[in-house]
Amino acid sequence: DTEVTQTPKHLVMGMTNKKSLKCEQHMGHRAMYWYKQKAKKPPELMFVYSYEKLSINESVPSRFSPECPNSSLLNLHLHALQPEDSALYLCASSQVLTSPNEQFFGPGTRLTVL
Amino acid sequence: RKEVEQDPGPFNVPEGATVAFNCTYSNSASQSFFWYRQDCRKEPKLLMSVYSSGNEDGRFTAQLNRASQYISLLIRDSKLSDSATYLCVVSEGDSWGKLQFGAGTQVVVTP
Numbered sequence: 001d002t003e004v005t006q007t008p009k010h011l012v013m014g015m016t017n018k019k020s021l022k023c024e025q026h027m028g029h030r031a032m033y034w035y036k037q038k039a040k041k042p043p044e045l046m047f048v049y050s051y052e053k054l055s056i057n058e059s060v061p062s063r064f065s066p067e068c069p070n071s072s073l074l075n076l077h078l079h080a081l082q083p084e085d086s087a088l089y090l091c092a093s094s095q096v097l098t099s100p101n102e103q104f105f106g107p108g109t110r111l112t113v114l
Numbered sequence: 115r116k117e118v119e120q121d122p123g124p125f126n127v128p129e130g131a132t133v134a135f136n137c138t139y140s141n142s143a144s145q146s147f148f149w150y151r152q153d154c155r156k157e158p159k160l161l162m163s164v165y166s167s168g169n170e171d172g173r174f175t176a177q178l179n180r181a182s183q184y185i186s187l188l189i190r191d192s193k194l195s196d197s198a199t200y201l202c203v204v205s206e207g208d209s210w211g212k213l214q215f216g217a218g219t220q221v222v223v224t225p
Contacts, residue, residue: 042201042215043158056212090157100146101205103213105157 004106023074023091035090120216134188137202146205
């Protein structure tokens with residue numbers, strides 16, 4: 001019943017592969033987020049987009065490259081990842097960046113890097 | 115010191131009982147407060163926003179104490195389906211896009 005969708009649900013990739021994660025929301029939200037979550041840890045913010053512009057980059061390595069083609073879509077391009085990048089990647093959206101900033105999460109992509 | 119601190123639990127609660135737990139936050143300029151629940155290997159789901167006056171949603175009651183910088187969640191008449199990790203989340207006052215997550219409190223409701 002989530003209104004934020006993510007594909008694929010699972011992804012296994014080698015360290016030399018290039019892949020992309022996709023996120024879509026149909027709530028008319030203008031802020032979208034990428035998070036990384038390791039087991040038994042809270043989500044860690046990676047990127048924030050506001051009105052299709054990158055607003056926050058939490059010093060994420062360049063092997064992760066975000067893209068926001070339009071207000072409903074958010075991509076995360078992956079290249080030359082490391083095994084330690086294996087995690088659950090969550091997309092979220094909120095109406096705008098300003099308070100109260102209730103964020104709604106997609107189901108995530110579970111990534112395994114071999 | 116962590117921005118948002120929670121007792122990790124687990125809180126083992128008999129079905130039908132009441133459980134309550136708190137979280138403390140360090141940034142006095144924080145503006146927005148939330149409780150999310152997260153089931154194992156699933157995404158966090160917004161349970162409720164927490165308002166200054168306190169708010170209730172069915173069996174769930176949230177309170178905010180700005181003076182002591184903590185928020186609380188109380189669950190009445192616990193159901194087996196309430197078993198989850200409850201994340202305390204605080205929106206930074208100076209950068210609206212960033213949420214600070216607590217590490218979560220695990221609740222296990224037993225028959």
